[in-house]
Amino acid sequence: MKISGAEILIKCLKKEGVKHIFGYPGGVVLNIFDILYDEKGLELFLTRHEQGAVHAADGYARASGKVGVAIVTSGPGATNTVTGIATASMDSIPLVVFSGQVPTMLIGNDAFQEADIVGITRPCTKHNYLVKDINDLARTVREAFHIASTGRPGPVLIDLPKDVTSGMAEFIWPEEVKIRSYNPTYHGNKWMIRQAAQMITKAKKPVIMAGGGVILSEASKELKELAELTKIPVTTTLMGLGAFPGTNKLSLGMLGMHGTYYANKAVQDADLLIGIGVRFDDRVTGKTSAFAPEAKIMQIDIDPTSIRKNVSVDLPVVGDVRNVLRDIIKGLKEQKGQWGAVRSSWLKQINAWTKERPLTYSFDDKVIKPEFVVEKIFEISKGDAIICTEVGQNQMWAAQFYKYDKPRRWLSSGGLGTMGYGFPAAIGAQIACPDKLVIDIAGDGSIQMNIQELATAVINKLPVKVAILNNGFLGMVRQWQELFFRERYSHTNLDVIPDFVKVAEAYGAVGLRAEKPEDVVPVLKEALKIKDRPVFMDFKVDWREKVFPMVPAGAAIDEMIFDEEKKKPEKKLKAVK
């Protein structure tokens, strides 16, 4: 029996196990939305902007580990997804985005609401498709889900011309996916794995640097086993927060530009750096020529292009992180090393660094310190919330002062650094995990980039909490201006900031405000009681507060500046790019 392309698409989504979609209708996707009108078991969440739809699908994917799905219309609907797709691409998040397209015969004619979205998204997708024949539709959807979720995951876009979704064809579901040119390497080379085990045994001062790849390959258990077996301290990248328990004795917290003193020190002093599911981003390495100067570098990653991209690697192991770690652990267990004794002086040294400069801030009883808010969020949520962030100071404080003990509890735009990501991502995460506490830690600048999604959260009765660290500035940029641009605050003072309490109320959400440090806990407790709608918490925080430690751009990661040096920045800060 022949059915329409739109029906084929919906059948494909159900075959792929999709339950929730995010989207926004429009002219050329009317056929699809018409089928969704009666569809049970496949729920579409209408966002208020296509960017919000893609971020929500992304948050859904990060929180659940499933593929996030979004459907939008052609032209502006499609171009509005680009930021969301690029965000997912930089952080390797599996998404399948469907965009409507004008009928095939009109493509290239500058038709109404036409955009070459396949061309536009080519560099920011893992792969993309233009379906020109309805008979290719089912296979294309099958391939897209396969590509998005396997290997190094990433977003895939499928462009659907209107005549394809309105045309008629038989529905034939390809049970098997075969793409001859796509065969990710899942198992590490045996010789390399033996070498890896030997390097770990020989190392006196090893450090593990764990990244987002550990979370994507569900390898947290193996990472913990490796670290505890061999007593190797673990630092995580921003994307790796939660890959290793933040409260574990061996945890050094985050490294890099705003990493801890002891993590950066340990990396710079290490004789072996084990990068697991990381890509040595510039925010992590600082000046690459001065990065981990004493260390042999081992890198485990499923994507060969991540290896030797930014730093030279002594031992690359290409494979799925979980498989490789299992094999290495097996090799190490056979060696029966006395790790505790071997590492004691190294761990003692790290302990000394931790004591020398712990992660801290100066509490104030008159004005709310943003770090204090994050700390209280951690305490009140017992460390078990899903934390989303925007980008900037809010993101860094949320990374530093909340301890992530489990994977998929930290959703943040690490690679692209997308302001406006956190709130729609929180909506997606809340839909994926209805019983979890989901909190977006935001800034007053970022939250305004997708504030329209309040409507999405209200209509779906989602109890997402948004903690706005309101300092009246684009804080991170202001911080750079203060430190490196002689306090010339060019266009970072937001001047007119809406009354967030009233904004929330106008949408039918709850708005709360804290102006003094003693208000913080009551406001948080009040917010946590609300279970049937979103809450905006407006924390009026100290605008002068900066994120420390900080590695200036272009410096080595142990050339950090700290809070007390803020009055004499010219001394240490020379290399600014």
Next chain:
Amino acid sequence: MRHTISVLVENKFGVLSRVSGLFSGRGFNIESLSVGETIDPAISLMTVVTIGDDQIVEQITKQLNKLIDVIKVVDFVEFEHVEREMILVKVSPKKNDKAEFLRLAEIFRGRIVDSGPTTFTVETTGDEKKIAAFIELIKPFGIKEFVRTGTIAIAREGIKKIK
């Protein structure tokens, strides 16, 4: 350094743009590009010549491998190989120069494929150096038109890695 890279791809629309995008995205120019079907019409072979920093070219070849539609990538910088390019050039030598021009063409194993009252069109093939030398020598005769196919390359039998 000059790299001749051969890329085996699915013969589909949009693949060329994916491949070239990896070069243009890094501000690399493609010196020459030649594309054609292989014995299997579902597969095409692209030969790309580019000049750039070795490390960046290595990154590009890895990224090429990562493209879903790319089946295989070979950077010939690592292999003994044969390179060829074909040119067609229309020359209008003066009456007295014709004989010398034809002799020169012969030395370079050029073939006259067309001739008019005042012009010869000569076809020749060779590697980059031979083609460059030929062009230099015939310039004085007056080149009216000039086209080239772009380089193609093939590994020598019993591929030896150069290191």
